Amino acid sequence: MGAGAAAAQLCIAGLAAAGAVILARLSASLNTARAGAREKEETLSLLLREFEHDRAEWLWQVDGTRRMRHVSPRFAQALGIEAQAAEGLPLIEAIAGEGWKTGALPASLRDLAERLKRREAFSGTIVRVQVDGAARWWELSGTPICDEGGRFAGFRGVGSDVTERTENAQKVARLARYDQLTGLPNRMMLNESLRRAMTGAASPHGHCAFLIIDIDRFKTVNDTLGHAIGDGLLLQVAQRLRAMMGAGDMCGRMDGDEFGIVITGDASAAAVQAMAAAIIERVSRPYDIDRHAVHIGLRIGSATYAGNAETGELLMRRADLALERAKEAGGGVHLAYEPGMQAEADKRRALEHALHQAVDNAELDLQFQPVVDTESERIVGFEALLRWNSAAHGRIAPDVFIPIAERTGAIVPIGEWVLNRACEEAAKWPAHVRLAVNVSPEQLLHENFTQALSHALDNSGLAPARLELEVTESVFLRDGAAVQATFRRIEGLGCTIALDDFGTGYSSLGYLRTHRFSTIKIDRSFVQGANKNSAESVAILRAVVALADALDMTTTAEGVENDSELENIRRLGCTRIQGFIFGSPMDAREARALFGQGGGAGTR
Incomplete structure (x- = not known):
């Protein structure tokens, strides 16, 4: 073999040796990287377990395609499926239930999907989910995450099941707007409805009306037959009134034995009179409550809004003034507000005057x-x-003189x-x-x-x-x-x-x-x-x-x-x-x- 051939063989051998070293180093680096990735995943799993130990919350994570990753046992339990089965499932699909197929997603779930799509952080978001066919409420917080190269890699966050808390809050919130006994809107909701109706009637030819209905002889029913029968009567009165409401009208319970109605349709004087007459005729029919035949009467006061500068409270007060006159006129009477009724109310100022003197005259006691x-x-x-024993008028009940004192x-x-x-x-x-x-x-x-x-x-x-x-x-x-x-x-x-x-x-x-x-x-x-x-x-x-x-x-x-x-x-x-x-x-x-x-x- 010549000197040139020998030199060539030596060169090739050197290159092969160098290549083997490079390959060995690459293999070692790859193995190290894989080991590092496994170590990171194991570390993440350990952190998940440590976080969830003795806590009600759980961690969740999705990748860049919004599919669930690193599903922990606690999160899997909340989902109602095994952790292995949950891995890789789209998050929204997994918690949407039947709504995923029909497209009828709750607004809170649509909002969550949009936030994930926009890669936008969120905190304390309440969402309605479906787990094993049952509706649940979750509170979720999430933050976008990035890989080592700074590229978006999904979301990681914390969640908890707040179903009991949310449902309790909803019950208490409903209490704010509905009467507990009858299920009708309460005074607050009637007031809001009246304000909306007055806004809609603000055109030159717009009208709306408010009616206050008082049950005659209700106190007698309560005193003679008991509160249970009285409650049953209020419930049946509410049912009859509800059945008579037209589109856009609202009936509610004001207080005690008084009900209110907001009329948003035809609120002309003739229509209001016809409505009141129909209510008196139908609601005054006898009642059968727990084998007791109960007979009542009704008195109704009304006031109409015709787009002037009146407020909802003023309209209610006018209807109440008309009701007071209707009470004086006897049972089965409806009276609409008239300006002269205010003059009649002025006659009650004697009581107001006496109240102003009550402190100086030592008529008050505790x-x-x-x-x-x-x-x-x-x-x-x-x-x-507080109690008031008036020298001129005798003992006056607090529910009579306190409103007068507040008003004056x-x-x-x-x-x-x-x-x-x-x-x-x-x-x-x-x-x-x-x-x-x-x-x-x-x-x-x-x-x-x-x-x-x-x-x-x-x-x-x-x-x-x-x-x-x-x-x-x-x-x-x-x-x-x-x-x-x-x-x-x-x-x-x-x-x-x-x-x-x-x-x-x-x-x-x-x-x-x-x-x-x-x-x-x-x-x-x-x-x-x-x-x-x-x-x-x-x-x-x-x-x-x-x-x-x-x-x-x-x-x-x-x-x-x-x-x-x-x-x-x-x-x-x-x-x-x-x-x-x-x-x-x-x-x-x-x-x-x-x-x-x-x-x-x-x-x-």
């Missing part, structure tokens, strides 16, 4: 009703209740008197006993309210923490910013605020989100409903109690009158009780005497 701890049955506070502004000086007198009395009680005082919206929003409150506390020496001011849900129909500002000033003084009569007219979870109350007072109607084994009442009570517990609020059940109601309320978890079972309203001397019976022991 009574106190015990509030007790549910478990120990020991007195933890009293609610101050007399509630401000009267409210100041109540605060001063109640604080003076409460300062004589044991230090652990608190005082609750009702405050009307007009009084609360008066410019001098917090000054009057501070004055009452300073003069009496009562510790501010012992005073709880009760407001009703109607306060939230006022200037929201002013209400919140006043709340902050009250709490700045050291007092607390309770939400009274929760669920009777305007309640919403929004109120509880915007302000942290110390106490939620649950209306007696729910106490009665729970005692009758009403599933709806029990569910709502549980939801309210759970909500209050979560927000660190106490709950007071109002109007508890017997042992059966007491046991139900105790079982449902209310923290405090107020009602005749522990004591009717009493004068200051009687209230003080209770503390001589064991230092604040229960009154039973």
Whole structure:
């Protein structure tokens, strides 16, 4: 072999050796990369397990095509399928159920799909999903992720099943807009419907009308046949009214035995009269309730809006004025509002005048009703209740004179008197006993309210923490910013605020989100409903109690009158009780005497 051939062989051998080294290095690098990827996946799986351990949440991940990856056992359990089967499935398809095939996806699920498509981060999104054929509610948060090269690689996030919380919230939210007994819209919803109708009737020839219906002899039915028959009557009246509504019209329960109707179609005087006559004829027909034949009458007042500058509240007041005249005229009567009715109302100003003089004439007095701890049955506070014994008119019921005081502004000086007198009395009680005082919206929003409150506390020496001011849900129909500002000033003084009569007219979870109350007072109607084994009442009570517990609020059940109601309320978890079972309203001397019976022991 020549020298040239030998040199060539040596060159080839060198190149082969170098190639083998390069291949070996590439193979080693590849193996290292694969091992690193496996290590990353194992690390991710470990993190998933550690995160989900002892937590209600689970982690989820999708790739760039929105298919599920690294499905953890907890996420698979939420999906209702095995983790291996879930791997690689499109997320939206997996949680859409039948809606995926039909295209009828819930709005929340469509919104989620759009966010994923737009590669947009989201947090706390509530979506309605289908798992094993059942509807569930999930709360999802997600953030886009990128690979090592900075390319979009999908989403990773956290989720949890919030079905129970969401359904409870929906029940409480429904409470804000519908009457619990009849299922009809409540006063708040009627008010909103009337405002919309008036907006639609703002054209020169537009009309809408509002009717208020009062049941004649309802109190007699309640007193003679019992509240169960009375409730049954209200339910059947609601059913008859609902069946008579035209397209766009709305009927609802205003309060007690009063119903309201918003007419948005033909609201001419003749049409309203015909509607009222038909309601009186049909709704007044006899009722058969639990084998009792019940006969009632109706009185109706109405007011029509014809596109002028009237407000919804003014239209309701005019209908109410007409109703008062209809009541005076007897049963089975409908009267439409007339300007002269205002003159008739002016005749009642004598009572208003007397009320303005009530403080100076020493005609007002306070009574106190015990509030007790549910478990120990020991007195933890009293609610101050205002009474008026007029020299000219005799004893006047609070539901008569309080609205007059609010309407005329007399509630401000009267409210100041109540605060001063109640604080003076409460300062004589044991230090652990608190005082609750009702405050009307007009009084609360008066410019001098917090000054009057501070004055009452300073003069009496009562510790501010012992005073709880009760407001009703109607306060939230006022200037929201002013209400919140006043709340902050009250709490700045050291007092607390309770939400009274929760669920009777305007309640919403929004109120509880915007302000942290110390106490939620649950209306007696729910106490009665729970005692009758009403599933709806029990569910709502549980939801309210759970909500209050979560927000660190106490709950007071109002109007508890017997042992059966007491046991139900105790079982449902209310923290405090107020009602005749522990004591009717009493004068200051009687209230003080209770503390001589064991230092604040229960009154039973």
